[in-house]
Ligand SMILES: *[C@@H]1O[C@H](CO)[C@@H](O)[C@H](O)[C@H]1NC(C)=O
Ligand SMILES: *[C@@H]1O[C@H](CO)[C@@H](O)[C@H](O)[C@H]1NC(C)=O
Ligand SMILES: *[C@@H]1O[C@H](CO)[C@@H](O)[C@H](O)[C@H]1NC(C)=O
């Protein structure tokens with residue numbers, strides 16, 4: 001009901017901000033917040049996410065909004081839910097609004113409330129796993145559509161709201177399979193929105209790319225020997241040489257960030273995840289034996305601006321060279337170039353007219369966008385960028401600490417509702433934009 005109270009103000013920023021604050025407690029749409037809390041209570045948490053319950057909830061939600069709802073299961077138990085708000089021009093490329101349904105586990109003892117109760121504190125903070133990453137966004141898309149429908153807005157381009165499973169474990173059975181499906185080709189995506197991060201400032205953050213993830217394991221072998229024996233080429237010695245080189249590289253990169261020369265997401269980070277050597281004994285390790293194998297594992301994040309080929313050469317020739325009796329293996333190796341051999345970034349200059357439409361729509365709501373950034377971790381957006389689709393990473397949460405994957409993850413309901421207004425403006429603008437089928441995205445036609 002109260003939604004209609006706001007409907008007369010199209011996108012007048014300041015006024016809207018004020019009203020939001022005043023009406024949060026009284027008569028602003030309870031629905032959006034209630035729906036968010038209900039979604040947060042569904043335990044789509046790894047390692048055993050309840051996708052069945054999420055599917056039931058979302059299908060009913062989509063139907064309530066009179067959207068077409070398609071449920072696909074490329075892998076049994078991993079539903080991909082596609083909702084469509086049909087545009088008046090089916091020839092025009094469409095708008096894809098993506099969110100993932102799954103969330104990461106919690107350490108419940110460190111939370112001030114049950115992480116799956118979606119407790120609303122008197123301040124309006126809603127505490128729950130997924131309140132920032134990224135159930136909020138899924139509900140915001142849908143509630144923005146509800147508001148546009150109430151204004152009898154009609155999209156020209158079709159608007160697709162996509163809910164995928166398993167993003168937090170790599171997206172292989174969710175987004176990756178969906179992108180490879182016929183259904184995906186059929187919907188002819190023009191531009192996609194995917195997750196961003198909360199912003200502690202008064203501006204929204206926006207992301208045009210992400211760092212590529214590699215998990216590397218390096219292993220050294222060498223002759224075993226008595227602990228007292230001095231000899232060259234033991235496994236530990238060979239591995240230690242690598243560790244020294246890797247540490248030096250890490251420090252160099254890290255210093256560029258510490259000195260302010262580069263943003264965190266603009267440097268290659270390489271962090272040790274495991275170190276394995278030694279011969280176990282009932283009381284710990286056999287102490288007078290030099291082991292014949294030693295292994296180390298690293299989490300590596302590579303920004304699109306880095307020379308990943310050179311890094312791979314370094315791994316092969318310096319960090320795990322055969323001459324030092326070493327081998328290496330990638331436990332995970334995400335791509336760092338698109339199908340057309342471009343870096344996996346979405347341009348935000350004039351070559352990408354969608355970007356300007358998006359940015360203008362956000363700024364119409366009275367909130368500024370900060371300088372586009374590289375997302376520090378991996379998102380499902382990479383699968384789309386790999387195929388040269390433009391992807392804008394955006395989660396409208398300002399004046400909010402970044403708490404994804406953290407204890408006591410929360411989102412204030414006023415901030416959440418303001419985000420619904422941001423999407424209302426964005427969806428209206430993107431779905432009626434009458435350009436952007438130009439040469440930069442010609443490749444899309446071939447897919
Ligand atoms: C959507 O839900 C509302 C509130 O429960 C109900 O009044 C309305 O009729 C529903 N609309 C559809 C199309 O199911
Ligand atoms: C590599 O292994 C071979 C065979 O065990 C050994 O002779 C050689 O010294 C080792 N080289 C190094 C650098 O450890
Ligand atoms: C990994 O190391 C980088 C520096 O290379 C640092 O910025 C980052 O925070 C580290 N990540 C973790 C999880 O420790």
Ligand SMILES: [Zn+2]
Nearest residue numbers: 100133134195
């Ligand atoms: Zn996420």
